[in-house]
Amino acid sequence: MQNERGTVERALRLISYVATVQGNISVKAVSEEMGLPQSTAHRLVQQLMASGFLQRSGQSRTYEFGPAMYRLGAVIGNRVDLVQIARPALERIVQHTNEGCALGLYNEHNGTVAFAEHLESPLPLRYRITLYEPVLVLWGASGRCILAFQPSALVEKLCNAALRSPTDKTLPEKHQLIKELGSVRAKGYATSQRGEKIQGASGISAPIFGLGGKILGCLSLTIPQSRYPTNEEAELGQMLIREAAVITHTVTGGLEGSPM
Secondary structure (H helix, E strand, C coil): CCHHHHHHHHHHHHHHHHCCCCCCEHHHHHCCCHHHCCCHHHHHHHHHHHHHCEECCCCCCCCCCHHHHHHHHHHHHCCCHHHHHHHHHHHHHHHHHHHHHEEEEECCCCCCCEEEEEECCCCCCCCCCCCCEEEEECCHHHHHHHHHCCHHHHHHHHHHCEECCCCECCCCCCCHHHHHHHHHHCCCCEEECCCCCCCCCCEEEEEEEEECCCCCEEEEEEEEHHHHHHHHHHHHHHHHHEEEEEEEEHHHCCCCCCEE
């Protein structure tokens, strides 16, 4: 019984390791990561291959997730309700700031973000957000906090498209945008006071990461420009980062890895 439990624990550790590594794994890497002799690591990899959880990557001596793991991932993914997970964070943020807060979901296939949940500010002047309306990640704090962690090729593609925002705003010069995105990566949050998505609105947003640093979406404060909290911007940005990290930890089970 003890040996069986040890084997199961090792298998789960290996699956967790593969989930957080960028690229494929080798038996040597497994041996070093788990502190096992290479012969033991090789047997463990072979056991997971036999059950379909790992497969050989092409003709190389490296391994990747197999079909059984993708099936399991699909089942788990269908049961993960990011809106439900994020709602307590949204409630805490609104209670603390008295401003509206939204959960944005990123669609990597078309480079857009759409709000899936929004809790309104209790103050008389507030904004109503249209849910599930996709907007390119070029625009607003919610978009830029996601775009900052995307490949440079996407940034170039969007910059070269000469697009206009939902409120008919134009992009800053490309070198200015790239500098701004670098600042977002350094701070961990984005800001916007240009009303690019909603006239008269400003925002502060922080990204939500998944496994391997993959962007899932963002948390966004939506604030009227007339009461933008300039002196509290950094404090609010850090609060959003902390709340986004709580969501990330819940979604990934603590295996979030590093951002791209």
